[in-house]
Amino acid sequence: MSTYVAPLKDMRFVLNELAGLAEVAKLPGCEEASADTVDAILEEAGRFASGVLDPLNQPGDQEGSVWKDGAVTTPKGFKDAYRQYVESGWGALPFEPEFGGQGLPKLVATAVEECFASANMSFSLCPLLTQGAIHALELAGSDALKAAYLEKMVAGHWTGTMNLTEPQAGSDLALVRAKAERSGDHYLISGQKIFITYGEHDLTENIVHLVLARTPDAPEGVKGISLFVVPKFLLNPDGSLGERNRANCASIEHKLGIHASPTAVMVYDKAVGYLVGEENKGLAYMFVMMNAARFSVGLEGVAISERAFQRALAYAKERVQGRDVAGGGSAVPIIQHPDVRRMLMLMKSQTEAMRALAYVVAAAMDVAARHPDKASRERNQAFVDLMIPVVKGWSTETGIEVASLGVQVHGGMGFIEETGAAQYLRDARITTIYEGTTGIQANDLIGRKIAREGGATVKGWLEHLQGFDAELAGSKNADVQAIRARLAEGAKAVAASVDWLLANFGKDVRAASAASVPFLRLMGIVAGGWQMARAARVAEQRLAGGENDRPFYEAKLATARFYADQLLVQAPALGATVTSGAAGMMALDEEQFLAA
């Protein structure tokens, strides 16, 4: 058996050495995020994750959430765990004090969120969606709506949902059909929504649905979508719970993974709803929620990788099988076998690279939101905008690969559900799909984030990489130099790909679009390599400076080297696929895709 242990040492390293926690703590409103306070928070989060959430993960998967007569019962223990979650104030962590939040930086909240998603992804989805709903209300809700809902939601007494998808409208929200008829001070919402995470459950007494729908005179397409608050229970004038709203859960899905997280089919039948912001601007508000949610889903990729790694590592140390390939003798723990070692290194190095990139992006969110200097805010926001599809797309695709490696390390036992390794693969498999598939992320990346601004931000990042290359040139360490060479090749591949995308996006958008996912993967590998190279440089300096924890820094250096040799090395081929692969991708017409 393997119990989740929060990877505090690596988290601290990333927070302090790569993501600049000390700088973030100097931002207005972030003063409480001292290294000591953050340490205490992370230790507490780790304890909650290990002690409360992790033990519920496998039983929760096996039992699943159960629907009966419109009500959903979460697995045994979830209700109590959620109560503890609320009582400990975890839900309030990242929000502004105005509505009861603790006002901690996104950077710190990100590390806490990783712990919870590692320990129990199904559980963690409930707060994740609630956060999204809170953000939308903060952004666009009227004062009355904020006053009525935010405090309860920030505290976690009520949860939130995002109702976008309909059977005919998934990635394409232009096809949303749900209706909203004006009725006095509110609207009557009708329609069916599917794939609604925690759309119904027994964890709290109320659920606050945020629902996309069309008013009768709305324009067609995405410009005619409005956003509504539709509570499960209406509120009395004093804020207490009143009448049951006509917002019902018709069923929940039978899914590949995240069994404990109920995925609801919601039916709104003239349910009372309240407009958020202005009519027909729903999609813009949703996008704000979605960006935060996309980052969080990317973080799920990190989290599930970490958890799968921990379980595989524990098994590899314990399982005795096969003689040492060089030494013979009696059977040894499989961690001594080179190919098992290779798999563990793939898991470890990619998890660390993804964590570093995600935390660095989180820190940039804090700067973008709070820095006194406008230029600094804008520069950081542009970096965040560029990197969110990368964090989402790359970390989730990689998370699936890492979880699959975790199964492989277990051999035959990995295929047996009782072992637990397979659950991470099943759970991870949703992450490249929800909150926008990898294809959607990649199109966002090349279109809105690169082509629209002529590649300004990505070129700025490439310039930064050049400066960093010059810094690395000063190192005499052979590993650092090997990493530097691979990173330079990677940056070159990105630069050539960006040039190709900018040249082709306008004149052959199909080719650009066909190249978008290989490009996203390239961006992820190189951005992750950038962070691993930074980590290697820090490790080299700490080792030279006589730092105490030599094994940690030596491991960091070796892990970064491994990442360069096995992952960064793939960059030139991905670049070639982007810049010269378009011909084959679109060559067949539909009829040539014959099955037989």
Next chain:
Amino acid sequence: MSTYVAPLKDMRFVLNELAGLAEVAKLPGCEEASADTVDAILEEAGRFASGVLDPLNQPGDQEGSVWKDGAVTTPKGFKDAYRQYVESGWGALPFEPEFGGQGLPKLVATAVEECFASANMSFSLCPLLTQGAIHALELAGSDALKAAYLEKMVAGHWTGTMNLTEPQAGSDLALVRAKAERSGDHYLISGQKIFITYGEHDLTENIVHLVLARTPDAPEGVKGISLFVVPKFLLNPDGSLGERNRANCASIEHKLGIHASPTAVMVYDKAVGYLVGEENKGLAYMFVMMNAARFSVGLEGVAISERAFQRALAYAKERVQGRDVAGGGSAVPIIQHPDVRRMLMLMKSQTEAMRALAYVVAAAMDVAARHPDKASRERNQAFVDLMIPVVKGWSTETGIEVASLGVQVHGGMGFIEETGAAQYLRDARITTIYEGTTGIQANDLIGRKIAREGGATVKGWLEHLQGFDAELAGSKNADVQAIRARLAEGAKAVAASVDWLLANFGKDVRAASAASVPFLRLMGIVAGGWQMARAARVAEQRLAGGENDRPFYEAKLATARFYADQLLVQAPALGATVTSGAAGMMALDEEQFLAA
């Protein structure tokens, strides 16, 4: 909904144009395998797969096999399907006429096997294991054992199993503990075996277990393992079923996939067993079975890729979502979106490459077994030995990726079990594990298949690739030239990797072993690219010759080009990982793999 349709057109192309069916049909004993007869067989196999096996696949997954009081009930419909399978003579297809077999070439049996595994992998495992048991008896069984068991097994009236694994002995059979005590003309077998596919079921009245065990005076390790036949029911002198043997199914596993295929825990408690061949030579006999089984599992990778592709293709043509990226207008079927097209092309091109390589290897098996010229037999056997770990390791790793792409094409619906796409991913996930993990295949490849003979066979293959390159140089087609360039880079990467492996296997076997899976992947990508290049060359010539079916050949050419741009292009990086990646792979000691 998607119904499986056997890809007869591509199968015929591969059989006739790439695998040399006409040459195989000239081998002694293969005379019946004329193009017409083979066509008729494949059409019939396709009908059985589509009409009988495919409809049982999803219900079989949902219902699963069920254990109760030592008996296993297969899902509804399996028993009747198996009866039809036997009555149609499918089980007898690849075996010698002496015991009732139809004596058809391995090449033809391979295409049939692909159909059945595509339509219902869980079902197809029962014949697969039976075939392995038949091979072992053919190879090493006494005349009495052959007479008693083979006819019934070839006909499919009785099924066979392979009992290798014990809880402490998985990949490492040296650790086998099951005992065999001599008792007159037989032995009494005791011990527990796990992961026994179709170890118990209700499809036939008898089950013939082949069991590895140790006699009391056997040497330790792999040199003290003997192979025994242990029937579920003992036979009376007249061959009819007699007493129930003490071979019992204690439980079956709860697995990630192949739910319909019962994976049994078998308990032998002084069960009557009969020695196969000589004492202490069990592992050698098992290896023969295993090689055939490894090829079959590689073929499962092809089969599940084909099936996942067909389902994804059907969905992509049907699902309307999102406007054309270039044209705007109303929503279009998602097959028109470039990234969906890219995913379908990845699925299609890799499936075709894997199929071609597997069939070419199957044809080489026929030549190796039947050619009158000894040198030809030996040359082909060496090629088969080299390629079996590649077919097994590469096709199964790729099969998982393809099945995962199939989920991705479905978007949110892919995560819903009712859709059916997720089952292929769950089923495929076992294929890189059983019959030897990818790591085991890769070590076999670099050790027994390359280092042991100084790389003679692989170098012979590389020479063949050079000759083929010279042939391709004669083409004026731009796609063929682009493919040729990538294939040449791939061959160069293989050559450099082989040199490195030969130089390092002796002096640093750990480094060689750590590089073995990247090397296996490289071999697979290049061998697949070789076949796709051959296919492209044939297509080019057929098109130039005014062949009728232009869309098929044009698609073949474009698919080969896509494969070169997206897959073959990865070869140099894999080569670099092999030749320069060893440093990082083994750099950490165990204690540095701290989780926190």
